[in-house]
Amino acid sequence: MSGRAVTIAEVARHAGVAVSTVSYVLSGKRTISADTRRRVLDSISALGYHPHAGARSLASKRSNVIALVLPLRAGMHVPVLMRFATAVVTAARRFDHDVLLLTADEGPEGIRRVAASALVDALVLMDVELHDRRVPLLRELAEPSVLIGFPAEPAGLTCVDLDFAAAGARCVAHLAERGHRQVALLGAPAVVYERGTGFARRTREGFTAAVAEHGLEGVALPCEETFDEVHATVAGLLAARPALSGLVVHNEAAVNHVLGSLRQLGRRVPRDVAVVAICPDDVAERAGPPLTSVLIPAEEVGREAVRLVMRKLEGLDVPDATLLTPHLAVRAST
Amino acid sequence: MSGRAVTIAEVARHAGVAVSTVSYVLSGKRTISADTRRRVLDSISALGYHPHAGARSLASKRSNVIALVLPLRAGMHVPVLMRFATAVVTAARRFDHDVLLLTADEGPEGIRRVAASALVDALVLMDVELHDRRVPLLRELAEPSVLIGFPAEPAGLTCVDLDFAAAGARCVAHLAERGHRQVALLGAPAVVYERGTGFARRTREGFTAAVAEHGLEGVALPCEETFDEVHATVAGLLAARPALSGLVVHNEAAVNHVLGSLRQLGRRVPRDVAVVAICPDDVAERAGPPLTSVLIPAEEVGREAVRLVMRKLEGLDVPDATLLTPHLAVRAST
DNA sequence: GCCGGTCGTCGAAGCGCTTCGACAGTCTCA
DNA sequence: TGAGACTGTCGAAGCGCTTCGACGACCGGC
Known part of the structure; x- marks a missing residue:
């Protein structure tokens, strides 16, 4: 299998056809009789031929x-x-x-x-x-x-x-359906918003619009990713808004910390606070408890x-x- | 900048030299006078020349x-x-x-x-x-x-x-230095050991050997990755070994769950249980509390x-x- | 002053492929 | 039955590059 590589010329000789015929069998750009096609394909697999990518790209102007x-x-x-x-x-x-x-x-x-x-x-x-x-x-x-x-x-x-605005809105709608009136979004770290990352902003816009649309009260906060900072954010949020009962988390790294903080603050999920995450499915599934989520497809x-x-x-x-x-x-x- | 691409021939013409000379300037495989080299390099940047990768790979038998x-x-x-x-x-x-x-x-x-x-x-x-x-x-x-x-x-x-055996041993040595006598390793999910993944096994071997060498008592357990399973494992472990005071965690997805479980079980880190992780630095830094860790470099x-x-x-x-x-x-x- | 040895450059031969035009051979239909 | 249209195949011309051998020009040594 090693040694010098097989070329299209060797395939052609082996099959008893012209080089161009082999090429056309491979590309299908001209009609080839079933008989010839079969012979060529047999030779190709007999010799273990693989077209040279460089040559191909040079001749065809396509590198694939x-x-x-x-x-x-x-x-x-x-x-x-x-x-x-x-x-x-x-x-x-x-x-x-x-x-x-x-x-x-x-x-x-x-x-x-x-x-x-x-x-x-x-x-x-x-x-x-x-x-x-x-x-x-x-x-x-x-x-x-x-x-x-x-x-x-x-x-x-x-x-x-992903339509992040719709994702943010979908989370709010779900919380609204469940009867929550006061909700919050914990998003990406502040620096991500500052440098204008689209998906973070769009989620927030969708969240805010949906909050208004459903007549809820809501607040959107950035969220850092260390446990202590997350804990401080969550604690501050709950202190400022005692009636808050729905949380949207759009920050994969912080999701588990949010749940940990809630546990530590004595809030049960979902009885006291419902949590919806925007994150990959496996993160949502592994969380404790497993999270209702909008997955990032x-x-x-x-x-x-x-x-x-x-x-x-x-x-x-x-x-x-x-x-x-x-x-x-x-x-x-x- | 679009349109047909610049070729080496155009560079050669522009610089007033042969095609091969341009090639040798680029590859350095033959000596070229400083003067010619400069002229060629000037032409290259004036024309915005980039060698065609396919042609190069065809001629040189190297795709880079x-x-x-x-x-x-x-x-x-x-x-x-x-x-x-x-x-x-x-x-x-x-x-x-x-x-x-x-x-x-x-x-x-x-x-x-x-x-x-x-x-x-x-x-x-x-x-x-x-x-x-x-x-x-x-x-x-x-x-x-x-x-x-x-x-x-x-x-x-x-x-x-990474020398995972040494990593496992290093964690044990660290716990021994801190005076812990009874330690445990929480590793990868069982399936990972079963299919014979090298790094998981080697860490466990290093752990086990070091436990013996330092005269400690130790146990190595696989560890699943959902919060509930981690919690069960940790709770079971602490129940079975009340004197256990040192934990090595070699499972990135479970690290935060381990800490959450300990919190929930009322064990303070590091006062009641010391935790060393084998994981990337940022995971260790974001944890609550930040974890002593062997990073995966x-x-x-x-x-x-x-x-x-x-x-x-x-x-x-x-x-x-x-x-x-x-x-x-x-x-x-x- | 001539010879052998660098040094710097050139021209040309490929590298392995695609694609174009050519061309026998067949088929179709007036 | 012959013109025209297809079909299936071939040969050859590149694609843009590297590399080999060749060859002046220039060097120092005798």
Whole structure:
């Protein structure tokens, strides 16, 4: 299996056809008789032939690789990123593409490099921020791209994301249905709002709008991620609003600390305080008690991003914005 | 910046030299006069030239890409994987290489594919298990590879990992120094031990050996990851061993639940029970109270893996096994 | 003053693939 | 029955780069 690699010429000789015929069998770009096709395919598997990626990309101007660009900062919680990543890889493979992983360390220059060197055909950017340095570059690039998340100025770009506003609103609606009148949102750390991360803000907007719509009383607070800070926030919140009975938590790292704080403060979940989280399913399931939650559909988002970028590669039209509908899973915490 | 890409021929014409001269300026494989070099470099940046990756890989038989293969299952906790991944990417860029991300979905066949198609020059496998289906393939591959983690039969392979046995022992030694006589290890979920994941077992072995060496009493238990199960385990443990005063936790997902259970059971940390964790630093820092911990040095492991694989690419000798020394950070929990 | 040895540069031969145009052979239908 | 349209296959021309051998120009040593 080692040694020098098998080339298309050897396959052609083995099958008794021309090199171009082998190529057409593989690409399906011209009709080939069933008989010839079979002989070629047999030779391919007999010899263990794998086309040389570089040669292919040189001749066809397609590398069959897409770039997956990691976020500038780990604003979104890390496990979620990993899911996006595996979802993107899996989806890309279905389209016969591989995935090149790019960190943000290199910044826009790295994106330009892989695009200009034809290493990749297209790009998927994860966890885009409102004012993302990489976004202007994407506009001038010939290669198609899809963003996961929304920048402030999405005109001319293709963006996919969970509809966080709807997610925030969905949580409020659920609490309202359950009869809660006074609710609060514990969100991302303050610094995340300050640097304008879209999903944090959009959740808060959805929350606030829904609170008004349902005629509830509500407050939205940022939430740090150490136990002591979470505890202080929760304690302060409950002291200031004794009647508060519904909590929306949109912060994966803090979810368990919130529950711990409530226990320590003697509030039972869900009897005294109902809790809805926006977080991955496994975090919600492992919590004590298991949390009613809106999951972050990483797989779905990743798949959709790849689907869109593939359509763009084929020159097809795609919608500028794709918002995925949030789904609420009811568990023991409400 | 878009439109047809700049080729080496255009750079050569612009600089008034031969194509080969430009190539030699770029690769440094032949001496070039300072004057010519400058002219060529000026032309390169004036035209914004980026060598075509496919053409380069075809001509040079080097793609300058390494594959990063994700684990078969998410045995190790996910954020740690993400760190490995970014560390590998960052380190690879220092060697002028990019990183192709491969999931385990494809299994060994995916590895063979990217190797045989010359898409990648070398491979780094993350989180290798004791009996890993992908390992036999690596032995017959011409491309060099490095494993993060150890399979049962590591002969002929290059492996890197944190020295988990030493990490387990280090935790025990720390508790012994603090005067604890009865200690316990809460490890990975049972299923992880059953499928023979190396790092979980090695930590347990190190723990057990150190317990004997220090003349302590100790027990090692697997530990599930939902709050209720963790709580049951912790409660059972404390009931069975009232004198237990030191706890080693090697399970990221359960760490916060362990602390929550102790709180709920009225045990103060560290006064009643001291806790040492083996987990990433940020998890330890965010816990309540912040945990004394042995961190999993993902960055270091990733960097080392890349360094080794690059040496192998150059045909240099590398050690079969690289074990990184664990470091203990003392915080409030002991 | 000539010879052997660098040094710096060039031209050309591939690397393995895709794709275009060409062309026999078949089929269809007036 | 012959013109025209397909079908299935081939040969050859690149794609953009690296690398090998060649070759002036210049050097120092005798």
